Structure formats: structure tokens, C-alpha cells
Amino acid sequence: MVLLLLAAFPAFGAKYYVDLAVKIMILAIFAMSLELLVGQTGLVSFGHAAFFGIAAYVAALLSPKTEAASLWLVLPAAIAASAAYAAAVGSLSLRTRGVSFIMITLAFAQMAYYVFHDTPLGGGSDGIYLYFRPDASIAGWQPFDLDSGRTFYYAVLVCLAASFGGLSLLLRSRFGHALAGIRVNEQRMRAAGFPTYAYKLAAFVIAASLAGLAGFLHALKDGYVNPEILSWHQSGAVLLMVILGGLGHLRGAILGAFAFTMLQELFQWQAVFGKFAKHWQLMLGLTIIVFVAAAPRGLIGIADRMRRKH
Amino acid sequence: MDLATFLIQCLNAVQYGLLLFLVASGLTLIFGIMGVINLAHGSFYMIGAYMAYGLAPWVGSGLGGGFFATLAAGIVLSVLLGYLLEWLFFSYLYEREHLQQVLMTYGLILVFEELRSILVGDDVHGVQPPSWLAGSIPLSEVMSYPVYRLFISAVCIGVAVGMWFVITRTRLGMRVRAGASNREMVRAMGIDIRLLYRIVFAAGVALAALAGMIAAPVSSVYPGMGGQVLIICFVVVVIGGIGSIRGALVAALLVGVVDTFGKVLFPAAAGLLVYLLMAAVLLWKPEGLFKAS
Numbered sequence: 001m002v003l004l005l006l007a008a009f010p011a012f013g014a015k016y017y018v019d020l021a022v023k024i025m026i027l028a029i030f031a032m033s034l035e036l037l038v039g040q041t042g043l044v045s046f047g048h049a050a051f052f053g054i055a056a057y058v059a060a061l062l063s064p065k066t067e068a069a070s071l072w073l074v075l076p077a078a079i080a081a082s083a084a085y086a087a088a089v090g091s092l093s094l095r096t097r098g099v100s101f102i103m104i105t106l107a108f109a110q111m112a113y114y115v116f117h118d119t120p121l122g123g124g125s126d127g128i129y130l131y132f133r134p135d136a137s138i139a140g141w142q143p144f145d146l147d148s149g150r151t152f153y154y155a156v157l158v159c160l161a162a163s164f165g166g167l168s169l170l171l172r173s174r175f176g177h178a179l180a181g182i183r184v185n186e187q188r189m190r191a192a193g194f195p196t197y198a199y200k201l202a203a204f205v206i207a208a209s210l211a212g213l214a215g216f217l218h219a220l221k222d223g224y225v226n227p228e229i230l231s232w233h234q235s236g237a238v239l240l241m242v243i244l245g246g247l248g249h250l251r252g253a254i255l256g257a258f259a260f261t262m263l264q265e266l267f268q269w270q271a272v273f274g275k276f277a278k279h280w281q282l283m284l285g286l287t288i289i290v291f292v293a294a295a296p297r298g299l300i301g302i303a304d305r306m307r308r309k310h
Numbered sequence: 311m312d313l314a315t316f317l318i319q320c321l322n323a324v325q326y327g328l329l330l331f332l333v334a335s336g337l338t339l340i341f342g343i344m345g346v347i348n349l350a351h352g353s354f355y356m357i358g359a360y361m362a363y364g365l366a367p368w369v370g371s372g373l374g375g376g377f378f379a380t381l382a383a384g385i386v387l388s389v390l391l392g393y394l395l396e397w398l399f400f401s402y403l404y405e406r407e408h409l410q411q412v413l414m415t416y417g418l419i420l421v422f423e424e425l426r427s428i429l430v431g432d433d434v435h436g437v438q439p440p441s442w443l444a445g446s447i448p449l450s451e452v453m454s455y456p457v458y459r460l461f462i463s464a465v466c467i468g469v470a471v472g473m474w475f476v477i478t479r480t481r482l483g484m485r486v487r488a489g490a491s492n493r494e495m496v497r498a499m500g501i502d503i504r505l506l507y508r509i510v511f512a513a514g515v516a517l518a519a520l521a522g523m524i525a526a527p528v529s530s531v532y533p534g535m536g537g538q539v540l541i542i543c544f545v546v547v548v549i550g551g552i553g554s555i556r557g558a559l560v561a562a563l564l565v566g567v568v569d570t571f572g573k574v575l576f577p578a579a580a581g582l583l584v585y586l587l588m589a590a591v592l593l594w595k596p597e598g599l600f601k602a603s
Binding site: 100117232286 | 341347399402406407408409410412413414416417418419420421423424425427428537541544545547548552578579580581582585586588589592593596597598
């Protein structure tokens with residue numbers, strides 16, 4: 001039903017809200033990719049923004065300034081770049097667990113941040129522009145045109161639906177059950193003969209690829225990338241979305257992306273908060289603290305509790 | 311690189327490393343003893359630096375002024391802040407999962423950063439070192455070394471020796487070590503673990519704030535300074551081994567050397583070298599150089 005609503009939305013929604021919906025859908029893909037790690041496998045990664053940002057930067061760097069690049073070249077390249085970095089980071093950080101894992105993923109994400117922030121490659125803190133959205137033509141035939149706002153909306157929607165469907169299938173598969181087993185008791189899984197390190201690394205790379213897809217779409221949406229999309233504030237925000245919605249559920253991640261964006265819009269709303277809207281992060285910070293303290297199981301947890309009472 | 315330049319870079323590396331040690335030791339101590347991963351630790355560094363900037367006029371009118379009066383006032387205030395924060399906030403985090411600790415302390419960072427923006431604004435400010443430390447020592451005809459940086463190193467060494475003495479030679483230190491190795495047992499022995507936690511936390515906050523205060527004249531005071539220090543300190547703690555103070559010292563000096571000489575020898579990749587160092591150490595010893603007992 002949500003899917004139908006989203007599909008019909010551009011027909012009656014104002015442009016501002018349609019743009020907002022695109023932003024939420026992209027963040028939902030991003031949040032779902034982290035949910036695979038945090039909620040399903042029990043790996044708390046605090047550097048997930050790196051994979052989002054690397055794909056976005058690759059998309060912008062591969063697009064020439066004067067014409068559109070081929071979608072079928074840029075998209076795989078962007079996702080492969082994120083996956084490759086994830087394979088390197090994952091193979092190191094997965095040798096540790098718990099707090100070390102959190103700190104190491106954060107540190108490596110910051111390393112990626114510095115690559116784009118400090119070297120001439122990334123254009124410094126100003127970022128770089130992506131002038132033309134990639135062209136979807138195959139040998140002269142153009143199945144769809146991403147330049148059209150409506151088409152881009154549906155492309156993002158299809159990506160969201162495919163990510164949700166793909167992850168749902170993955171979690172129902174033997175692989176998904178193995179990940180759940182690792183979350184609950186890794187020792188036992190290893191004793192049962194599962195190469196848990198390889199399973200975790202595979203989950204890490206899959207999650208990074210999906211985050212890369214979200215980052216790619218983000219770069220296309222804004223036509224602009226800057227180092228802030230790799231910053232640890234972005235990693236914190238996406239972790240917050242996963243928690244906000246409810247750990248352990250894919251739909252929780254989507255709900256979380258929606259709730260987070262709405263909170264952000266609310267706190268930046270000048271009519272309500274006046275001059276204080278400039279300091280919206282203060283409200284966000286307080287909300288995080290109160291929410292995590294009061295409802296560690298997220299919005300889905302609250303809904304479950306209410307349902308049980310009735 | 312001639313001898314004078316090399317000497318200057320060595321001194322810079324040691325000074326930077328020792329400063330990192332002050333912040334990282336608090337981080338590793340708080341994690342080792344209370345099991346809390348505290349992302350807001352960088353904020354305490356930031357608060358310290360802003361105190362060095364903001365308190366000076368107040369101290370000037372109230373206590374007759376002076377850099378050391380400001381420093382003393384800042385330390386007292388940061389101990390109070392740490393004590394209050396532990397009581398009102400962090401004591402509720404001990405039993406929670408790492409994920410929740412990460413998010414709640416992340417929320418705290420946002421609160422501190424915005425309060426800083428509301429109270430002081432977003433401008434970059436300079437802080438003057440005291441006049442008798444403002445000079446420099448000539449090393450060759452053209453090069454000289456600022457006295458204030460030597461002063462920073464001296465303060466850090468003094469604090470490190472003090473920490474070593476407290477931890478290995480006093481009753482309080484004994485309890486801290488006991489708390490780090492077996493929390494339940496310490497509680498069972500009738501030691502007031504809550505008070506112990508509060509003291510350790512306040513000390514950690516004061517160390518980070520002190521680092522911020524003495525660094526302010528060199529680094530100036532700017533928004534986002536806490537986050538930068540926090541992440542480098544994570545690298546230090548990971549390299550040194552989580553919970554190990556000795557490891558933090560060795561790793562901080564190592565990071566100081568790599569970062570300082572990296573900036574001179576490979577300016578293009580300077581920001582990355584520290585992380586490559588971390589990757590290399592992790593390949594070699596996934597649990598860090600010194601595993602905490």
C-alpha cells in the first residue's frame with residue numbers, strides 16, 4: 001500500500017514534497033543497507049557514510065563536464081568503488097569486534113573523508129558539480145530519461161522497491177539465517193562449521209554496495225557532491241535512522257529515514273522555532289538522547305507495545 | 311632536511327603526541343573502567359579550548375587575571391562539569407548496549423556544539439599565550455623554537471607522571487586498576503564503585519579540557535575542533551589497545567611522529583598516513599599494541 005501511495009504521489013504532490021519524497025527514499029535505501037549490518041548481523045558500523053560518499057564522488061568524477069556519461073558505465077563503477085573500499089575496510093575491521101569495530105569503521109570513514117577533502121581529486125570542501133545526469137541509452141535506444149524529474153522519481157522508487165525486495169529475500173535465505181545466527185551467537189555458528197568471518201565480510205560488502213547505490217542516486221539528485229556526505233555526522237545520522245525506526249526490521253529503516261527527515265524539517269521550520277531554527281541540531285541532539293533513552297526499540301517497538309496492550 | 315629542521319619537527323611531534331595522550335588517556339580510561347564508549351570526549355577538548363578563550367576576561371576582572379588563573383578556573387569548572395555529567399547522564403549509560411551509548415553520546419555532541427554556537431558564535435578566535443612564554447629559542451641563524459610549545463610538552467609530561475603516580479602508587483589508583491580488571495569483584499569488596507566512576511569520569515573530562523586549554527594558543531579556537539581530535543584519539547586508542555594507558559602513551563607519540571613528519575615529507579597524503587598506520591597495526595595486532603589486562 002505504501003508502494004502504491006508513493007507511486008501515485010508525483011501526480012498530486014507539490015514539487016517541494018516530491019523532492020522531499022525522493023530524498024527520503026534515497027535515505028531509506030541507505031538506512032536499509034546499514035540495517036543489514038547493525039540490525040541483522042549485529043555489526044555496529046559508524047563509518048557507513050564513506051560508502052555512500054565514495055559512490056557519489058565516483059559518479060561525479062566520471063561524468064564529463066560537457067556531456068552525459070553512460071549510466072551503464074557510471075552506476076557499476078560507482079557501486080564497485082564502494083564495494084572495493086568496503087572489502088579493504090571490512091577485512092581489517094572485522095578482525096576486531098565491539099567497540100574496536102565501531103572506532104575503526106569511524107576512523108576509516110574519516111580517512112575517505114580526507115581523501116576527498118584534502119587532495120585535488122575531490123575539489124576540497126567546495127565539492128564538485130555533476131552537470132549532466134547519466135544517459136540510459138543502449139546503442140542509440142533510450143529506455144528512460146533520468147533528466148526528467150518524474151522519471152527520476154520512479155527510478156528511485158524502483159531502486160527502493162528492488163532493495164527492499166532483494167534484502168527481504170536475502171534475509172530469508174540460508175545466508176540471511178547465518179547472519180542472524182552470527183548476531184545471536186558467533187561462537188556457536190563457528191562451531192557449527194560456518195566461516196563467520198567470510199559471512200560478515202560478505203554482508204559488509206553487500207551493505208556497502210547498497211549504500212553506494214543510495215550515494216549514486218544522491219549525487220544525481222543534487223547534481224553536486226561535497227565532503228560533508230562522507231562526514232561522520234552523516235554516519236551518525238544514518239545510524240540514528242536505523243534506531244529511530246526500530247532495529248531488526250527492514251521496514252524500520254524506511255520508517256526511520258522518513259521520521260528523521262521529518263524531524264529535521266520540523267526543527268528547521270522557522271515558523272515554529274523562529275530564530276532558534278538555525279540551531280536545529282540542538283533540538284535534534286536532545287531528541288536523540290531522549291528517544292534512545294525512552295524507546296531503544298524504535299518506532300516499531302512503540303507500535304508493537306501499543307498493539308499488545310489492546 | 312638539516313639538523314635544526316629535524317630537531318624542530320621532533321619537538322613538534324612529541325608535543326602533538328603528548329597533547330593527544332592527554333585526551334586519549336581519558337577516553338581509554340573511561341572505556342576501560344566503565345565500559346562506555348564516549349563520543350562526546352572530543353567536546354570536552356573543545357569546551358576546554360573555549361574556556362581558555364572565554365574565561366580569560368572573567369578571570370581578568372575577578373581574580374586579577376593571568377593565564378594560570380584561567381587554567382586553574384578551567385580545570386575546576388571541567389571537574390565540576392564531568393562530575394555533574396556523570397551523575398545526570400553517563401551513569402545511565404553503563405548498562406546499555408554500545409550502540410545506544412554511541413547514539414546518546416553523539417546526541418550530546420550536537421547539544422554541546424550548538425550551545426557553543428549560541429553562546430560564543432561560529433568565529434575562529436586566537437588565544438594569547440602568557441607574555442613570558444611568548445618568546446622563542448634560537449636553534450640556528452634562521453630557525454627558532456617557540457617556548458610555549460616546550461611549555462605544552464612539559465605540562466603534558468608532568469600530568470603523565472602524575473597519572474602514573476596516582477594509578478600505581480595510591481589507594482585510589484589501586485581501586486581504579488581493580489575496577490578495570492573486575493568490576494563485579496570491586497563492588498563485592500564493598501568499594502563505592504559509583505563514587506569511583508564519578509571521580510574517574512571527572513578526571514577524564516578535566517584531562518581533555520586541560521589539553522584543549524593549553525592547546526588553544528597554538529591551534530586557535532574554532533568550531534568542529536572537538537570532532538577532529540576525537541577521531542584521531544580513536545585511532546590512538548585503537549593502536550594502543552583499548553583500555554591501556556601505557557598503550558595510549560606509546561600510540562599517541564607514534565601518531566604524533568607519523569603525522570608531523572608526514573606533513574613535512576609527504577604533504578599531499580599527510581591526512582591519510584595516520585590511518586594507514588592504524589591499518590598496518592591492525593594487520594599486525596588486531597587488538598592493539600598493548601592489550602589491556
